[in-house]
Amino acid sequence: MSLTTSDFLAAWWTIAVGTLSNASCAILGCYLLLRRMSLLGDAISHAILPGIAIAFLLTGKIASFPIFLGAMGIGVLTAFLTQLIHRGGVTEDASLGVVFTSLFAIGVIMVSAIHSVDLDPGCVLYGLIDAVPLTTQPFLGFEVPPAVGTMGSVLIVVLLFVNIFWKELKLVSFDPDLATSMGISATLVHYLLMAMVAGVTVTSFEAVGAILVVAMLIVPAATAHLLTDRLWSMMLVAVGVGFLSSLFGYIGALLLDTSVAGMMSVVAGLLFLLAVFFSPRYGVVSKVWHNLALTLRISGEDIIATIYRAEERAGGKTSGAGIGLGESLRAAGGGIVGWLAVAGFWWQGLLDCRGSLLILTPDGRRRARSLVRSHRLWELFLEENVELPLDHLHDPAERVEHFIDRHLQEELNDVLESPRKDPHGRPIPPLDSMDEA
Known part of the structure; x- marks a missing residue:
């Protein structure tokens, strides 16, 4: 035609x-x-x-x-x-x-x-x-x-x-x-x-x-609200949704031989659904991806922290000190999440394989040292300020250690007056200038 x-x-x-x-x-x-x-x-x-x-x-x-x-x-x-x-x-x-x-x-x-x-x-x-x-x-x-x-x-x-x-x-x-x-x-x-x-x-x-x-x-306003938090940009996005609804609504009505106004409304609804699923911050897919990435990060950090403690038990020896794959998967919670965490940290250069053992690379060791430092500082903070018994300190510190950055570590260190040992008598690792939070 x-x-x-x-x-x-x-x-x-x-x-x-x-x-x-x-x-x-x-x-x-x-x-x-x-x-x-x-x-x-x-x-x-x-x-x-x-x-x-x-x-x-x-x-x-x-x-x-x-x-x-x-x-x-x-x-x-x-x-x-x-x-x-x-x-x-x-x-x-x-x-x-x-x-x-x-x-x-x-x-x-x-x-x-x-x-x-x-x-x-x-x-x-x-x-x-x-x-x-x-x-x-x-x-x-x-x-x-x-x-x-x-x-x-x-x-x-x-x-x-x-x-x-x-x-x-x-x-x-x-x-x-x-x-x-x-x-x-x-x-x-x-x-x-x-x-x-x-x-x-x-x-x-x-x-x-x-x-x-x-x-x-x-x-359009609801769609824009999922995509931005600033009012002026929200209006621009809403106007853009209105334009796209008008353009593709007319085309759709022409192809399907139906109401133009109705099809424009349908296109607006479809754009809203796309925002619901794929909005960078509030979208369903984005939230699932963020939660998965967070889960894998925490699982991987549990693995490298476990290897670091194994090195401590070996007297600080880094050569040959590591853990087996089975133990690392248990540290990560097991299942496919554990496998993905191991693969992801190996890809990032934080883990390496030596025979049947997983060992830390220099970058992995710095990150693991920072995690263990955060863990033990938080245990000491809880003991002194919350007065939790010794057998109740590990679990909350294990959860919080993944969210303590370099700045908060320094604040804890200052508040606790540069402690050397945690409540269990274990040494608190130092943090040099090359360590990452």
């Missing part, structure tokens, strides 16, 4: 409108997520129905600006009533559910009573993003869909709002009590944010529909 120039233009304008709408929702969604109010967009999308009906009753026609004002007013009212009920002792999620379901029910009754108005539920849910390229108007010599100008203006307003109230929004989102103590009205900032959310939600309805608006107020 060959694509014409008009097909490319239609795709371009559809993706552009989706991106503009997604970006506006994603930026505000970051603040909603940080304030644990992500579902407020869903609530507003349901609750604005009576605002639309009231605007029609007052004006007698469906015009964009009265509809916008009516819906935005009800959106702010939703936030106000939610906070009011919450202050009365009801949990915030319950108060939100009560308010938006009640307002939505009132809106359904009002719309049902107005027989002269035709409100298509499909348009509200799915939007008319597929039809964006069908209506254009001249602008600087180009034929541009009106939705591009509308959503572009909304994005500019959102960016100006965030830029002007950057400090206030940041403080209120992370610590409203601190903001109040600094003279910033957390309540005013809250309602300004709710007004912006309501405005973006309403203006996006006609172009992209409620499904995409609700998804983009939640999913």
Whole structure:
């Protein structure tokens, strides 16, 4: 199937409108997520129905600006009533559910009573993003869909709002009590944010529909939150997720012949799943890998510490002093973890084989000496400060020794006044300038 120039233009304008709408929702969604109010967009999308009906009753026609004002007013009212009920002792999620379901029910009754108005539920849910390229108007010599100008203006307003109230929004989102103590009205900032959310939600309805608006107020921000901990980078990532959702959502809808807005939401959800599994810090795979690496490090360090103690028992002789593979695996806890620990430390040049024995390399001996030093310093610290009996010192020291770095060793050494022996009378190894923590 060959694509014409008009097909490319239609795709371009559809993706552009989706991106503009997604970006506006994603930026505000970051603040909603940080304030644990992500579902407020869903609530507003349901609750604005009576605002639309009231605007029609007052004006007698469906015009964009009265509809916008009516819906935005009800959106702010939703936030106000939610906070009011919450202050009365009801949990915030319950108060939100009560308010938006009640307002939505009132809106359904009002719309049902107005027989002269035709409100298509499909348009509200799915939007008319597929039809964006069908209506254009001249602008600087180009034929541009009106939705591009509308959503572009909304994005500019959102960016100006965030830029002007950057400090206030940041403080209120992370610590409203601190903001109040600094003279910033957390309540005013809250309602300004709710007004912006309501405005973006309403203006996006006609172009992209409620499904995409609700998804983009939640999913891009949640995805970005898994990838970064800084607010400004979180917004950039969220906008990037919105763009990718728009681009690949349109392509997917074209290939599967389905709803464009729905497919954009699906792509956003898939990007979120990728972040859940592969986020460098919070991803499931990353956590599994980190835990495995930590387990192997601890097991390997148990092996080299065991070999170092064997050298001590041999009178400090390093040549020929070592332990067998079976003993090393027992020191590492056995199983496949032990084998992987031995292989990993051999690969790092900390272990070597001499006949049937595992021995320490010079680098391995320095690291093992540091471990044993940490262990015995901590035993002495526990005895002097926690007053544990001698037979209770080894196990906690064996766990903590893997997390005592060079700096903490020096602090312990100073606090304990440079001890030479541990509570069991064993020598505390010195740490020279070449030793590693």
